[in-house]
Amino acid sequence: MEIRLNGKVREVADGITVRRLLDQIGLQPLRVAVQRNLDIIKRDRYEEVVLQPGDTIEILSFMAGG
Amino acid sequence: MRDGATLRFGGREFHSRLIVGTGKYPDYHIMQKALEASGAEIVTVAVRRVNLDRTQESLLDYIDLKRYTLLPNTAGCYTAEEAITYARLAREVGMSEIVKLEVIGDQRTLFPDNEELLKATKILVKDGFIVLPYTNDDPVMAKKLEEAGAAAVMPLGAPIGSGLGIRNPHNIMIILQTVQVPVIVDAGVGTASDAAIAMELGCDGVLMNTGIAGAKDPVMMAEAMRKAVEAGRQAYLAGRIPKKPYATASTTMEGMIE
Numbered sequence: 001m002e003i004r005l006n007g008k009v010r011e012v013a014d015g016i017t018v019r020r021l022l023d024q025i026g027l028q029p030l031r032v033a034v035q036r037n038l039d040i041i042k043r044d045r046y047e048e049v050v051l052q053p054g055d056t057i058e059i060l061s062f063m064a065g066g
Numbered sequence: 067m068r069d070g071a072t073l074r075f076g077g078r079e080f081h082s083r084l085i086v087g088t089g090k091y092p093d094y095h096i097m098q099k100a101l102e103a104s105g106a107e108i109v110t111v112a113v114r115r116v117n118l119d120r121t122q123e124s125l126l127d128y129i130d131l132k133r134y135t136l137l138p139n140t141a142g143c144y145t146a147e148e149a150i151t152y153a154r155l156a157r158e159v160g161m162s163e164i165v166k167l168e169v170i171g172d173q174r175t176l177f178p179d180n181e182e183l184l185k186a187t188k189i190l191v192k193d194g195f196i197v198l199p200y201t202n203d204d205p206v207m208a209k210k211l212e213e214a215g216a217a218a219v220m221p222l223g224a225p226i227g228s229g230l231g232i233r234n235p236h237n238i239m240i241i242l243q244t245v246q247v248p249v250i251v252d253a254g255v256g257t258a259s260d261a262a263i264a265m266e267l268g269c270d271g272v273l274m275n276t277g278i279a280g281a282k283d284p285v286m287m288a289e290a291m292r293k294a295v296e297a298g299r300q301a302y303l304a305g306r307i308p309k310k311p312y313a314t315a316s317t318t319m320e321g322m323i324e
Contacts, residue, residue, distance in 0.1 A: 006115045026120040033113070033158035040158055058115065060155055064097075064125050065112025065141050066087030066226070066275025 001053040012051065019046040021057070033060045068242065068249075069303055073271050075217040075248050076164060076196030078135070082107045083265065084295045085137065085250065086288070087275025094128040096284055101134070104278065104288035110137045110166055113156045137198070139166040144179065146186035153190050164196040166220070166252075166273075176226045176253075180207050184214060191215030200252050203237035205244045212245045219245055220252035220273060223264060227276040229256025232263050242268045258287075258294035265298025266306070 001014050005021075012021060018034055018041055034041045035058040041049050051057065073080040086106040091097035101109055109129065117124065129136070138156035143149035146169060153165045169186055171179030178201050190197050196217045201207055203221045211219050221241055224230035231254060232238060242249050248270035255261050255274040264272045272295055281287035 006118060008118075025116075025118055027116060030161075031126060031159060032116060033155040035155065040154055043158070059118075060113050061116045061124070061159055062111035062126060062136060062138060062156075063114040064089045064091070065114075065139055066089040066110055066279075 001051075003051055003054065004056040006057070006059060016051050017047055018049045018051065021051065022046065022059070025059070027059065031061055034058070035060070068268050068270055070270075073248060075198070078164075080107045080135075082292075082295075083271040083299060084261070084292055085110065085252075085271060085273040086278060086291075087273070088125060088129070089275050090279040091284060094123060094125065097279070098128045100278055100284040100288040101129075102288075103285050103292065105292040106134070108135045108137050110139050110273070110275065112141050113138055113152050113159065135164070136160050136162065137164055137166050139200075140168045140186075142170070143168060144170050144182075146182040146189070149182070149186045150189055153186075153195060154193075157195070163194055165190065165198065167197050167199045177222070178202055180204070184210055187211055187214045187216055198250070203234045203241065205237060205240045208241045208245050208249075212247050216247060218248040218250055218270070220250045222253035223251045223260065224254025224256075226253045227280070228254055229260075229277060229280075230254050231256055231260035232267075235263065235267055238264070238267050238269065255291075258290045261291050261294040262298035262301070265295055266301050268302050271295075 003010055003012055029043055029046055037056050073083050082105045084104055084106050085108045086104045087110045140149040140152040143152055149169045169179050169182040171177050183199055187197050187199050198218045198220055199211050199216050200220045208219045223232040250271040250273055251264040251269050252273035255277040261272045278284050278288045
């Protein structure tokens with residue numbers, strides 16, 4: 001299925017969880033924030049939240065800034 | 067007089083009064099050395115999309131999280147709503163309540179939109195955040211931010227990245243007399259004397275990024291800033307002589323030949 005991830009279209013497996021998506025990208029659950037369709041998903045729910053087709057996902061972390 | 071030995075806000079205590087940003091360095095290696103040379107205990111970071119290409123280096127590879135307290139900012143936010151979203155995302159990333167709240171009103175000057183800033187401060191304070199708002203040098207605004215629950219106020223010295231120094235020391239001085247929370251000058255510091263001036267006025271700290279990152283030798287400038295903040299603080303605590311229009315001799319006339 002298709003989702004939008006950090007502004008780009010991405011093909012992912014049906015029924016993928018947030019946790020599996022992070023694993024696939026190679027990101028640790030610590031040190032990121034995940035937003036799904038304008039909702040912030042708390043870290044303790046990464047394993048249970050299942051993505052739906054057309055979801056807009058933002059994965060953020062701390063980057064350089066003043 | 068603000069004569070505490072340490073910088074304290076939000077239930078935390080810091081020995082360094084210099085807060086340094088992580089943006090705009092030539093590379094992460096230089097940034098890491100500059101942060102070390104600055105003696106800073108708090109460093110600011112931004113909240114942005116991760117690089118999905120995991121072969122690239124990332125900022126957090128270069129910051130020892132055991133050594134530094136991260137202060138996420140809401141840079142790039144122009145409304146209270148946006149800033150609140152970013153603060154909440156920052157809290158999620160960093161598992162910490164502390165946030166440098168920026169709500170920008172104008173793209174050219176990057177001056178704060180104080181109306182939106184106050185709105186966001188109230189909401190975030192209620193939501194349990196330790197809010198450090200980036201504001202202008204208006205004592206009335208500083209008071210309102212304090213009353214809204216801000217843990218400190220951070221008046222700008224001059225526009226972000228301008229290097230113009232402390233443009234209105236008189237207002238900064240009035241702010242110091244108006245609020246009880248720490249006053250940290252944030253933005254506009256261009257060289258060591260700017261930082262020293264802020265501390266000589268009695269400020270509790272100074273926050274800077276471009277002044278160090280944009281210098282020809284950021285590591286050397288970071289060390290200079292560390293010394294400047296320490297010297298300015300010491301001069302403030304030592305109690306300077308008053309300014310007088312005319313001379314008062316340092317040598318007595320007594321004992322001179324007739």
